[in-house]
Amino acid sequence: MSIFVETQRDTASRARCGKLLLGRGEVPTPAFMPVGTAASIKGVEAETLEHFGYRLLLCNTYHLALRPGAELIAQLGGLHRFMGWEGNILTDSGGYQVFSLAALRKITEQGVTFRSHLDGSLVELTPERAVEIQRALGSDIMMALDVCPPHDACPEEQLRACRLTTAWAERCLAARERMGGGLLFGIIQGGTNLEMRRRHLEQIAALPFAGLALGGLSVGEDTSSMYRVLEDIGPLMDPGRPHYLMGVGRMADILQAVSCGIDMFDCVLPTRNGRHGQLFTWEGEINIRKATFQSDDRSPVEGCRCPTCRRYSRAYLRHLFQAGEMLGPRLATLHNLFFFAEFMAEIRHQIASGNFTPWAKALLSKYPSSSISSTQSN
Amino acid sequence: MSIFVETQRDTASRARCGKLLLGRGEVPTPAFMPVGTAASIKGVEAETLEHFGYRLLLCNTYHLALRPGAELIAQLGGLHRFMGWEGNILTDSGGYQVFSLAALRKITEQGVTFRSHLDGSLVELTPERAVEIQRALGSDIMMALDVCPPHDACPEEQLRACRLTTAWAERCLAARERMGGGLLFGIIQGGTNLEMRRRHLEQIAALPFAGLALGGLSVGEDTSSMYRVLEDIGPLMDPGRPHYLMGVGRMADILQAVSCGIDMFDCVLPTRNGRHGQLFTWEGEINIRKATFQSDDRSPVEGCRCPTCRRYSRAYLRHLFQAGEMLGPRLATLHNLFFFAEFMAEIRHQIASGNFTPWAKALLSKYPSSSISSTQSN
Numbered sequence: 001m002s003i004f005v006e007t008q009r010d011t012a013s014r015a016r017c018g019k020l021l022l023g024r025g026e027v028p029t030p031a032f033m034p035v036g037t038a039a040s041i042k043g044v045e046a047e048t049l050e051h052f053g054y055r056l057l058l059c060n061t062y063h064l065a066l067r068p069g070a071e072l073i074a075q076l077g078g079l080h081r082f083m084g085w086e087g088n089i090l091t092d093s094g095g096y097q098v099f100s101l102a103a104l105r106k107i108t109e110q111g112v113t114f115r116s117h118l119d120g121s122l123v124e125l126t127p128e129r130a131v132e133i134q135r136a137l138g139s140d141i142m143m144a145l146d147v148c149p150p151h152d153a154c155p156e157e158q159l160r161a162c163r164l165t166t167a168w169a170e171r172c173l174a175a176r177e178r179m180g181g182g183l184l185f186g187i188i189q190g191g192t193n194l195e196m197r198r199r200h201l202e203q204i205a206a207l208p209f210a211g212l213a214l215g216g217l218s219v220g221e222d223t224s225s226m227y228r229v230l231e232d233i234g235p236l237m238d239p240g241r242p243h244y245l246m247g248v249g250r251m252a253d254i255l256q257a258v259s260c261g262i263d264m265f266d267c268v269l270p271t272r273n274g275r276h277g278q279l280f281t282w283e284g285e286i287n288i289r290k291a292t293f294q295s296d297d298r299s300p301v302e303g304c305r306c307p308t309c310r311r312y313s314r315a316y317l318r319h320l321f322q323a324g325e326m327l328g329p330r331l332a333t334l335h336n337l338f339f340f341a342e343f344m345a346e347i348r349h350q351i352a353s354g355n356f357t358p359w360a361k362a363l364l365s366k367y368p369s370s371s372i373s374s375t376q377s378n
Numbered sequence: 379m380s381i382f383v384e385t386q387r388d389t390a391s392r393a394r395c396g397k398l399l400l401g402r403g404e405v406p407t408p409a410f411m412p413v414g415t416a417a418s419i420k421g422v423e424a425e426t427l428e429h430f431g432y433r434l435l436l437c438n439t440y441h442l443a444l445r446p447g448a449e450l451i452a453q454l455g456g457l458h459r460f461m462g463w464e465g466n467i468l469t470d471s472g473g474y475q476v477f478s479l480a481a482l483r484k485i486t487e488q489g490v491t492f493r494s495h496l497d498g499s500l501v502e503l504t505p506e507r508a509v510e511i512q513r514a515l516g517s518d519i520m521m522a523l524d525v526c527p528p529h530d531a532c533p534e535e536q537l538r539a540c541r542l543t544t545a546w547a548e549r550c551l552a553a554r555e556r557m558g559g560g561l562l563f564g565i566i567q568g569g570t571n572l573e574m575r576r577r578h579l580e581q582i583a584a585l586p587f588a589g590l591a592l593g594g595l596s597v598g599e600d601t602s603s604m605y606r607v608l609e610d611i612g613p614l615m616d617p618g619r620p621h622y623l624m625g626v627g628r629m630a631d632i633l634q635a636v637s638c639g640i641d642m643f644d645c646v647l648p649t650r651n652g653r654h655g656q657l658f659t660w661e662g663e664i665n666i667r668k669a670t671f672q673s674d675d676r677s678p679v680e681g682c683r684c685p686t687c688r689r690y691s692r693a694y695l696r697h698l699f700q701a702g703e704m705l706g707p708r709l710a711t712l713h714n715l716f717f718f719a720e721f722m723a724e725i726r727h728q729i730a731s732g733n734f735t736p737w738a739k740a741l742l743s744k745y746p747s748s749s750i751s752s753t754q755s756n
Contacts, residue, residue, distance in 0.1 A: 038701040039694070043421075043708060047689065068672070068697045076675050076693050084689040294446065297454050311425065311462040315454050316417070319446045323416040326704060330421060 003183060003210050004029075004242040004263070012357035014234055014261035017348050020242055022140045022183075024080070024088045025055050029242065029263040030351075032249070032344045033058040033090060034271065034337055038067070039083040042271050043330040044337065046085040052341045056088040056140075058266040061133055062097030066116050066123070070136040078138030090141040090266070093130045093172075093187075096215070096247070099148050107147060107164070127171035135179055143213065144172040146187040151221040158191045161216070162200040165189050169207055185211035185244060192225040194232045205238050211264075212237055213244040218253070227256055234260030251280070251343065252367050255360045258347055270336035275329040277321045280339045283366050288332065293318040306338035307331075381561060381588050382407075382620040382641070390735035392612055392639035395726050398620055400466045400518045400561075402458070403433050407620065407641040408729075410627070410722045411436040411468060412649065412715055416445070417461040420649050421708040422715065424463040430719045434466040434518075436644040439511055440475030444494050444501070448514040456516030468519040468644070471508045471550075471565075474593070474625070477526050485525060485542070505549035513557055521591065522550040524565040529599040536569045539594075540578040543567050547585055563589035563622060570603040572610045583616050590615055591622040592640075596631070605634055612638030629658070629721065630745050633738045636725055648714035653707040655699045658717045661744050666710065671696040684716035685709075 008017040020027040034041050034049065037060045041049060049057065059079060064070060073082050079089055095112070098105055102114035102123075111126030127145045134142035145168045147161040169186050176184050186209035190197035205212060214233065217226045230245070234257075237243050242263045248254065249267020257265070270280060277289040281301045288300060296314040304310075308317070308331040320328030350356040386395040398405040412419050412427060415438045419427060427435065437457060442448060451460050457467055473490070476483055480492035480501075489504030505523045512520035523546045525539040547564050554562050564587035568575035583590060592611065595604050608623070612635075615621050620641045626632065627645020635643070648658060655667040659679045666678060674692040682688075686695070686709040698706030728734040 038697070038703055040698055040701075040703045040705045043704045045685070045689070045705070045709075047685075063701075067701055068693070072673060072693075075673060076691065082691070082694055082697075084694070295450055295453060307423070307425075311423070313454065313460070315446070315450075316460055316462070319416075319460075320418055323418075323441075323445055325416055325418045326421045326707065327418045327423070329704065330708070331423075 002240050004240065006239065008352045010259070010351050010356045011354060013259040015258045015347075015351050015356045015360075016239075016261060016263070017351045018242070018263060020056070020088075020264075022056070022088045024086065024140055027055045027088060028348055030254075030258050030344055030347050031056060031264050032254070032340050033264065033266040034340070035060070035266055035268045036083065037268075038063045039073075039079060041333075041337070042275065043326070043333050044271075046083060048334065049085070049337065050087065052338050053345065054087060054337075054341060056090060057085060058090045058092065059083075059137070059139075060094070060097060061091045061130065061137070062094035062101070064091075064137060065094060065133050066118050070133040074136040074138070080138060088140040089137075091134045091137055091139040091143065092246075093143040093145040094125055094133070095130070095145050096148050098125060109164070109167070111145070111168075112147075127168040128175040131172050131175040131179060131182075131184070135176075135182055140183065141211065142176070142182055142184045144169045144184055144186050144209070146189060146215050148189065148216050148219070149191065151191065151216070151219045153191065155193065155196070158189070158193060158196055161189050162196060162203070166200070166203045169204060169209070173207060173209070183210040185209055185213050187213045187215040187246070188233070189216045191216055192221050192229055194229065197229055197233050198236065201233055201236055209241070211242040211244055213246050214262075215246050217245065218248045223253070226253070230257050230260040230262070234262065237261060249340075251284075252364055254343075255347070255364055258351075259357065259360060270340045271333050274333035274336040277317075277328070277332060278336075279332055280336050280343075282363070288314060288317045289321045290318070300335060301339070304335065304339065306335045308335040308338075380618050382618065384617065386730045388637070388729050388734045389732060391637040393636045393725075393729050393734045393738075394617075394639060394641070395729045396620070396641060398434070398466075398642075400434070402464065402466045402518055405433045405466060406726055408632075408636050408722055408725050409434060409642050410632070410718050411642065411644040412718070413438070413644055413646045414461065415646075416441045417451075417457060419711075419715070420653065421704070421711050422649075424461060426712065427463070427715065428465065430716050431723065432465060432715075432719060434468060435463060436468050436470065437461075437515070437517075438472070438475060439469045439508065439515070440472035440479070442469075442515060443472060443511050444496050448511040452514040452516070458516060466518040467515075469512045469515055469517040469521065470624075471521040471523040472503055472511070473508070473523050474526050476503060487542070487545070489523070489546075490525075505546040506553040509550050509553040509557060509560075509562070513554075513560055518561065519589065520554070520560055520562045522547045522562055522564050522587070524567060524593050526567065526594050526597070527569065529569065529594070529597045531569065533571065533574075536567070536571060536574055539567050540574060540581075544578070544581045547582060547587070551585060551587070561588040563587055563591050565591045565593040565624070566611070567594045569594055570599050570607055572607065575607055575611050576614065579611055579614055587619070589620040589622055589642075591624050593624050595623065596626045601631070604631070608635050608638040608640065612640065615639060627718075630742055632721075633725070633742055636729075637735065637738060648718045649711050652711035652714040655695075655706070655710060656714075657710055658714050658721075660741070666692060666695045667699045668696070678713060679717070682713065682717065684713045686713040686716075
């Protein structure tokens with residue numbers, strides 16, 4: 001049985017609305033997942049995320065496996081109970097962090113060994129172990145272990161990554177069966193090489209994954225290269241399963257990806273940029289630390305109904321950042337998470353009302369810095 | 379007209395209940411004021427403090443005058459609007475921070491000059507300027523500028539501090555009149571010398587202050603010396619005005635001071651210790667970072683109804699601190715502020731029901747580390 005129901009489709013693009021049918025409640029799509037790296041969305045209680053309308057978070061297997069440990073979390077009743085979150089949780093496989101954070105990693109057919117960035121201890125991550133950890137955490141959606149090469153990897157390395165990712169995908173599925181089930185998404189690699197992407201999509205889509213994810217994008221390549229992949233691959237992805245673009249969170253990128261049929265996103269952008277004083281608005285980002293806000297009594301983002309904008313001024317937020325007060329990062333993060341929830345709700349509304357494509361085009365024209373590809377696939 | 383109404387009095391001690399009649403609502407006493415140094419209770423929104431029942435906060439004139447500046451705050455509509463707080467605000471005079479933080483301070487009859495700890499600029503603080511700044515901030519209760527010597531100052535220095543504090547007190551009152559009013563509290567110095575304290579109390583109490591504060595305590599002296607001062611001076615303080623013990627916040631000290639007739643307290647303890655993982659309980663403090671809590675699924679403080687204890691476990695809180703997650707300091711601070719509000723409410727309840735003295739004694743016996751003086755004045 002599919003976990004995805006498509007409810008509306010845009011006529012002028014591949015954008016679509018739908019819902020994920022998950023164990024802890026339905027999730028309307030397109031959906032954005034805030035990232036709770038170490039079982040916490042930095043500075044924000046689970047309760048607040050519920051109020052903002054989030055029904056699905058992402059947590060990082062790599063971080064949790066190293067600290068406090070997956071088995072400890074299992075013993076404490078699982079990740080949901082541990083972090084006080086009653087909605088759904090998607091966990092990544094840990095692979096991405098192994099490739100970006102860990103030292104001395106060594107990839108073999110068997111899996112990947114690396115040294116923990118915390119204490120230098122040697123850790124082995126295999127497809128089987130990745131599933132075992134995610135099951136111990138109690139994830140609602142588990143990700144298969146993949147190999148994510150750098151964006152400038154040579155074709156041979158990209159090809160090897162695809163080959164290993166497919167082999168590991170099959171082992172993840174087998175492990176999942178042995179261990180008693182659970183939802184597992186497969187990951188498609190292939191860099192920005194369209195031919196390789198297509199072939200890898202075919203391999204992964206042929207496997208009984210509950211969802212299909214695009215990995216290895218937004219890892220440093222040109223925006224236009226990523227858009228080319230999305231436009232080429234999006235239409236080829238099985239419409240009966242949810243499509244997840246990993247690690248993407250820029251507003252322009254989300255709009256572009258939605259128009260190519262992507263249903264799910266995750267990114268640290270609203271939280272990390274918030275901690276640095278960046279506030280998201282419909283017109284782009286503003287940096288609240290700027291001197292011009294020193295005596296600006298207006299709401300941080302005028303018209304915004306978030307807890308921050310309803311109560312505090314630009315001058316106050318700027319002051320908090322200047323004074324190094326932890327309330328500053330928190331208030332900015334709250335605004336950004338509220339804004340992203342609104343942004344995704346508006347995308348769904350525009351798709352449902354048949355107006356997504358002109359609306360998205362008008363919005364994109366406000367972001368001069370983003371290089372929007374002119375060829376829109378549909 | 380007095381701003382203080384005494385509503386109940388303990389029969390076995392000088393403990394009393396009352397209320398402060400302030401511009402932004404009544405404040406039941408004995409009351410604890412959380413400290414919002416730079417116009418923010420670290421990591422906590424004003425709204426949350428209201429929910430916890432706080433009606434009066436303390437903010438630091440010294441910090442706000444240096445950054446962002448009192449005149450800027452005035453231009454932005456005052457401190458309440460600036461920080462989004464609808465309750466009352468007491469501001470200190472800035473004197474204490476000048477003595478504890480600033481470099482190169484020089485005290486003359488005129489006032490005190492010092493170098494800002496932020497940028498080294500030379501600043502002059504006079505009694506008149508202290509009132510002017512606090513009026514610009516829009517404080518509900520202003521404090522007169524005093525001289526707060528170190529606890530081990532020689533008698534000559536203590537005497538000079540008393541003499542200057544009295545002279546400055548008169549100038550503060552005169553400045554307040556010229557500038558158009560506002561509530562002003564006077565500060566009593568004299569270190570741990572009972573004779574000097576009594577004489578200074580007489581001088582300050584003779585002036586038309588709305589409230590009387592004890593300064594220069596909890597600055598490093600023995601606890602027993604502080605208790606001796608409280609027991610000696612408490613009964614001599616004008617019962618028609620509120621009595622404020624500055625900078626005190628240990629639970630044992632609050633109980634002891636309440637039994638001597640103190641009505642108001644402020645301290646960074648619940649917030650600062652919270653940021654270091656210390657949680658207050660009825661049985662004393664626990665450090666949530668301890669290894670023993672690693673797999674402890676119980677509520678941080680069992681039976682506590684605060685937002686932290688209702689939703690999260692000891693194991694989770696410990697994990698947040700171990701992982702350096704900012705949610706850890708926030709959740710611990712929330713618990714402590716909730717607890718302090720409950721602690722003060724329980725003190726008021728016990729006084730009102732005539733049971734304060736035995737209740738306080740029983741509670742104090744649980745804190746073996748606190749040196750409780752055996753002679754209770756009443």
